[in-house]
Amino acid sequence: MVLIYIDHADNQIKKATQEAISYGAAIAKLLNCSAEALILGAVEDDLTELGKLGAQKVHQLKNESLNTFDAKVHSNLIATAAKSLGATVVIFAHNINGKALAPAVAVKLSAGIVTGACRLPSLQDGFEVTKTVFSGKAFASIKIESPIKVIAINQNSFGVHPYENTALVQSIDLPIPPASIKVTNINKVKGEIPLTEASLVVSGGRGLRGPENWGILLDLAKALGAATACSRPVSDSDWRPHHEHVGQTGIQIAPDLYIAIGISGAIQHLAGVNRSKTIVVINKDSEAPFFKAADYGVIGDAFEVVPALTAAILKMKHNQ
Amino acid sequence: MNILVCISKTPDTTAKIAFTEGNTKFDENGVQWIINPYDEWYSLVRAIEIKEKDPSTQIHLITVGGVEVEPILRKALALGGDEAIRVHLNSNDSNEIAEQIAFIVKQGSYDLILTGKETIDYNSSCIGSMLSALLDLPFVSLANHLELNGNTATLIREIEGGEETNEVQLPMVVSCQKGMAEQRIPNMRGIMAARTKPLKIVEPTPTTPLTQIKEFNLPPTKTGVKLIAPDQMDELVRLLKEEAKVI
Structure with a gap:
C-alpha cells in the first residue's frame, strides 16, 4: 500500500499535498496496490474529495492538538500508522513540513529515502527514483534498496491528475505522544501568496x-x-x-x-x-x-x- | 552548553557540474571544496554567537567523510569551533550518515545539535530530521532565529507565507537557514589557533546504506531564448498564454 501524508494549515489542505496524492496514486498503480492518505488533525475540506486526486482511502486521526505542527509528535504518529496499515511506500510533499518529517519517518521505518523526487520511480531494475541535485543543476537516479521506501516529491514537478473516485474516510486511533514544542506565535503575511x-x-x-x-x-x-x-x-x-x-x-x-x-x-x-x-x-x-x-x-x-x-x-x- | 555543529563539504557554489565514470560519479576534477554554506553561515556562526554571549559554551564539529574534508574542518575551527570529529566514512546515503553522527552523539552530552537546512550538492535536507528520530529529540526545521534562555530555546521557523515562533526544552535538533546569522571570515588569530585545536578521527560504526546513486544526468539545455521587442508586450502575453500556457 502507498501511504500519502496530508499536510495542512489554517483548516486547509496544502497545494503541495494535492500533487503528492496524485504522485502516490500513480506509484500505487505501478505497484498494483492501493493509494491511501493519512491526515493528522482536522480540516474544513471534504476528505472524500481526495478521491478525485487518486486517494482510495483517507485515514484520519482527528485530534485538534495535531493541528499544531510538532515534528517529533507527527513523525512518530506517521511511522506508527504506516506500520499498522502495512504501507510499503510513504509519500510526502517536499515542502516545509515534509522536509521536517519524511527523513524521521524513514529512520523509524528503516526505509531508504529520496527527497526532492521529480519523476515517477522506475521499476525496471529494483526501485529507482530520480531527484534533483546540485540545486537543480543536475538529476540523480537513486536506487532504494530497503523493503519500505520513503519519497518526498518536489513541488510543481508532477502535477495534479484527476481521478473519478470518492475516498473512503476512516478514523484511525493512535496514542498521541506528549508535545515537544510549544507554538507561541504565528505571524502570517496577510494577502501575500506564499x-x-x-x-x-x-x-x-x-x-x-x-x-x-x-x-x-x-x-x-x-x-x-x-x-x-x-x-x-x-x-x-x-x-x-x-x-x-x-x-x-x-x-x-x-x-x-x-x-x-x-x-x-x-x-x-x-x-x-x-x-x-x-x-x-x-x-x-x-x-x-x-x-x-x-x-x-x-x-x-x-x-x-x-x-x-x-x-x-x-x-x-x-x-x- | 555543548553545541554540536554538523559540517558537510560541498563543491564551491560556482563549481562546474559534470560527471565521470559513465555518469555515475561527480567529477571532482578542479573542484574547490567549501563548508556547505548553510552549515557555515547559519549554524556554525550562530553557535559562535551563542559562545560569545556565554563563553563556557563548547562548540564541537562533526563530519562524516574522508581525509579530504580536513581542510574545511580546519576552516570551521578557525571560524570558532573548539574541537572537531571526523568519522572516517565516505557515504552518500543519508540514513547511514545520520546513524554515524547519532552514534557519536550518544557517547557524549550535547544540549543543541545544529545542521544547515540542506547541502547544496545533494539537497536532501535529511540529517537534522533523521538525528531527531535516532536520538528521540525535538526538532525544529528551517529555523531563521534561535535564542537560548537557560534550558529553553526560542526559535522562529519558516511556514508557508509567514513564520512561527516555537519554544522548546533542550536538548534538541535545529536545522538552520538564512536569517539565523551572518557570514563571517576567519581572522589570522583564528587560523593560527585552528592548527592546534583537536581534530579527532574515529572509525565508523558498522552501518548499511539503504540507497545507492545509479546515475547522474544533466538537464537538457534550453533551446534558446525567444526575444521580444520592448514595445511588443501584447505579443509576450500572447506567447505566455498560447505557447507556454502558463497564464
Missing part, C-alpha cells in the same frame, strides 16, 4: 536600483496574481525581506512562470529558479547571462517594459 506555493512569480534584482522602485514589480505581480521574489543582493541590502530571496542560499522554487526583472542571472541565482517551467528575463543588458537560461527575453529598460507588460496583462484579462 512563494513556495506560487505558480507565478515576479522577481527583481539590483537592476531596479532601489526599494523605492518596487512599485512597478508589485503592480505586475498584482495583475498576474503572482508572488514576489528577489535576488540575493536585494535581500542583503534590505530592499526586500529575506524570505523573498530565491537562489542557491535562499529558497528554491519551481513555478510555472518566473519573470526576472533586472537580475543578471548569476549561477547561484539560477540554482534557485532553474526548475521553473517558463522563464522570462527582462534586462537592459543584452549580455546578461540569464538570457541563456530564459525561454523569453526582453532587452529593454525595466521602467518602460514592466508597466507595458502589466498593461498588456490587464488588457488580456479584461478581454477574457
Whole structure:
C-alpha cells in the first residue's frame, strides 16, 4: 500500500499535498496496490474529495492538538500508522513540513529515502527514483534498496491528475505522544501568496536600483496574481525581506512562470529558479547571462517594459 | 552548553557540474571544496554567537567523510569551533550518515545539535530530521532565529507565507537557514589557533546504506531564448498564454 501524508494549515489542505496524492496514486498503480492518505488533525475540506486526486482511502486521526505542527509528535504518529496499515511506500510533499518529517519517518521505518523526487520511480531494475541535485543543476537516479521506501516529491514537478473516485474516510486511533514544542506565535503575511506555493512569480534584482522602485514589480505581480521574489543582493541590502530571496542560499522554487526583472542571472541565482517551467528575463543588458537560461527575453529598460507588460496583462484579462 | 555543529563539504557554489565514470560519479576534477554554506553561515556562526554571549559554551564539529574534508574542518575551527570529529566514512546515503553522527552523539552530552537546512550538492535536507528520530529529540526545521534562555530555546521557523515562533526544552535538533546569522571570515588569530585545536578521527560504526546513486544526468539545455521587442508586450502575453500556457 502507498501511504500519502496530508499536510495542512489554517483548516486547509496544502497545494503541495494535492500533487503528492496524485504522485502516490500513480506509484500505487505501478505497484498494483492501493493509494491511501493519512491526515493528522482536522480540516474544513471534504476528505472524500481526495478521491478525485487518486486517494482510495483517507485515514484520519482527528485530534485538534495535531493541528499544531510538532515534528517529533507527527513523525512518530506517521511511522506508527504506516506500520499498522502495512504501507510499503510513504509519500510526502517536499515542502516545509515534509522536509521536517519524511527523513524521521524513514529512520523509524528503516526505509531508504529520496527527497526532492521529480519523476515517477522506475521499476525496471529494483526501485529507482530520480531527484534533483546540485540545486537543480543536475538529476540523480537513486536506487532504494530497503523493503519500505520513503519519497518526498518536489513541488510543481508532477502535477495534479484527476481521478473519478470518492475516498473512503476512516478514523484511525493512535496514542498521541506528549508535545515537544510549544507554538507561541504565528505571524502570517496577510494577502501575500506564499512563494513556495506560487505558480507565478515576479522577481527583481539590483537592476531596479532601489526599494523605492518596487512599485512597478508589485503592480505586475498584482495583475498576474503572482508572488514576489528577489535576488540575493536585494535581500542583503534590505530592499526586500529575506524570505523573498530565491537562489542557491535562499529558497528554491519551481513555478510555472518566473519573470526576472533586472537580475543578471548569476549561477547561484539560477540554482534557485532553474526548475521553473517558463522563464522570462527582462534586462537592459543584452549580455546578461540569464538570457541563456530564459525561454523569453526582453532587452529593454525595466521602467518602460514592466508597466507595458502589466498593461498588456490587464488588457488580456479584461478581454477574457 | 555543548553545541554540536554538523559540517558537510560541498563543491564551491560556482563549481562546474559534470560527471565521470559513465555518469555515475561527480567529477571532482578542479573542484574547490567549501563548508556547505548553510552549515557555515547559519549554524556554525550562530553557535559562535551563542559562545560569545556565554563563553563556557563548547562548540564541537562533526563530519562524516574522508581525509579530504580536513581542510574545511580546519576552516570551521578557525571560524570558532573548539574541537572537531571526523568519522572516517565516505557515504552518500543519508540514513547511514545520520546513524554515524547519532552514534557519536550518544557517547557524549550535547544540549543543541545544529545542521544547515540542506547541502547544496545533494539537497536532501535529511540529517537534522533523521538525528531527531535516532536520538528521540525535538526538532525544529528551517529555523531563521534561535535564542537560548537557560534550558529553553526560542526559535522562529519558516511556514508557508509567514513564520512561527516555537519554544522548546533542550536538548534538541535545529536545522538552520538564512536569517539565523551572518557570514563571517576567519581572522589570522583564528587560523593560527585552528592548527592546534583537536581534530579527532574515529572509525565508523558498522552501518548499511539503504540507497545507492545509479546515475547522474544533466538537464537538457534550453533551446534558446525567444526575444521580444520592448514595445511588443501584447505579443509576450500572447506567447505566455498560447505557447507556454502558463497564464
